Amino acid sequence: MIRVNKKIEYGVLALLYLADKEDKAASVREMASNCGVPETLLSKIMQSIKNVGYVSAVYGNQGGYKLTKELSEITLLGLTEALDGPIQVAECLEEGTRTCPAKASCRIVAPMNVLNQKIVELFHATSLDTLYVTTEEASEKVAVS
Amino acid sequence: MIRVNKKIEYGVLALLYLADKEDKAASVREMASNCGVPETLLSKIMQSIKNVGYVSAVYGNQGGYKLTKELSEITLLGLTEALDGPIQVAECLEEGTRTCPAKASCRIVAPMNVLNQKIVELFHATSLDTLYVTTEEASEKVAVS
DNA sequence: AGCTATCCGGACTAAATTAGTCTAATAGGT
DNA sequence: ACCTATTAGACTAATTTAGTCCGGATAGCT
Ligand code: FES
Ligand code: FES
Numbered sequence: 286m287i288r289v290n291k292k293i294e295y296g297v298l299a300l301l302y303l304a305d306k307e308d309k310a311a312s313v314r315e316m317a318s319n320c321g322v323p324e325t326l327l328s329k330i331m332q333s334i335k336n337v338g339y340v341s342a343v344y345g346n347q348g349g350y351k352l353t354k355e356l357s358e359i360t361l362l363g364l365t366e367a368l369d370g371p372i373q374v375a376e377c378l379e380e381g382t383r384t385c386p387a388k389a390s391c392r393i394v395a396p397m398n399v400l401n402q403k404i405v406e407l408f409h410a411t412s413l414d415t416l417y418v419t420t421e422e423a424s425e426k427v428a429v430s
Numbered sequence: 431m432i433r434v435n436k437k438i439e440y441g442v443l444a445l446l447y448l449a450d451k452e453d454k455a456a457s458v459r460e461m462a463s464n465c466g467v468p469e470t471l472l473s474k475i476m477q478s479i480k481n482v483g484y485v486s487a488v489y490g491n492q493g494g495y496k497l498t499k500e501l502s503e504i505t506l507l508g509l510t511e512a513l514d515g516p517i518q519v520a521e522c523l524e525e526g527t528r529t530c531p532a533k534a535s536c537r538i539v540a541p542m543n544v545l546n547q548k549i550v551e552l553f554h555a556t557s558l559d560t561l562y563v564t565t566e567e568a569s570e571k572v573a574v575s
Numbered sequence: 576a577g578c579t580a581t582c583c584g585g586a587c588t589a590a591a592t593t594a595g596t597c598t599a600a601t602a603g604g605t
Numbered sequence: 606a607c608c609t610a611t612t613a614g615a616c617t618a619a620t621t622t623a624g625t626c627c628g629g630a631t632a633g634c635t
Binding site for chain 2: 287288293294297301302320361369370372374375392396397399404407408416
């Protein structure tokens with residue numbers, strides 16, 4: 286199955302939450318309890334997101350995290366790279382992981398590279414404002430599926 | 431990380447292998463040893479692919495599997511659905527798995543539905559002839575990345 | 576009929592990854 | 606000082622994925 290992991294899921298959730306708070310900072314505790322995410326886990330996630338500059342951290346009382354970019358400037362690509370490193374849609378695309386004996390002539394690495402590129406493009410084209418939808422809007426969008 | 435599993439990887443590999451054999455059947459043993467895939471595992475994979483009609487099975491000596499569709503008729507969507515069921519890019523999109531207390535108002539299910547739809551469209555648009563490339567062609571295609 | 580090569584399908588085990596916890600430290604505001 | 610909150614890394618638990626095993630069925634060949 287092709288699936289996004291929880292870090293990404295929670296990351297999207299947290300950033301959308303922050304988007305609703307305008308310029309105010311929200312603490313990890315606040316976000317975690319409102320979003321139903323384990324606090325310590327979200328804490329790690331926010332750190333990584335901070336390290337790529339999508340949010341800034343404010344220490345101390347009334348502190349927390351604040352958005353420093355527009356939702357339209359935050360892409361799913363940037364978020365997943367922040368949380369999991371570069372996208373590698375198949376294991377053997379990772380440098381130094383190619384255990385396959387076929388190596389250069391391997392018939393799967395080329396197709397997977399093509400697919401990888403497509404996913405990267407899709408994730409790059411998907412900024413968070415694209416995902417900022419209400420449940421109702423979403424059900425319209427996917428009505429056919 | 432967003433990653434396709436080995437079943438899908440091996441499935442693509444096997445189907446591309448069959449495409450090169452024209453109308454001749456290839457046994458699981460042959461495919462497995464040529465592609466460097468565990469034989470018993472590939473066996474299960476081919477069964478699932480057979481069940482959706484992309485290949486047919488020939489019993490007995492000189493038997494094996496044969497392609498019954500054109501590569502252009504085999505989509506990545508069809509293949510992954512054959513091997514893993516419907517695409518669900520996030521865990522909570524599965525019916526009956528929504529343990530989240532927010533349920534209906536949950537702020538993550540809508541965005542993930544949007545993303546899911548995008549992935550489904552991409553996989554639907556990606557037929558196997560798209561992936562039937564040589565290593566050289568592929569490196570051109572991804573040169574910029 | 577009997578032999579052999581192959582597919583079939585489920586139950587099982589092993590390996591790897593992901594999810595989540597714990598602990599101790601640092602930073603800043605009041 | 607004290608309180609709240611971030612930071613960072615090591616650790617454990619849970620889940621998923623990958624891979625094995627085995628008894629059985631099917632078809633062709635001699
Ligand atoms: S399986 Fe990736 S190089 Fe062969
Ligand atoms: S996390 Fe999926 S419904 Fe809330």
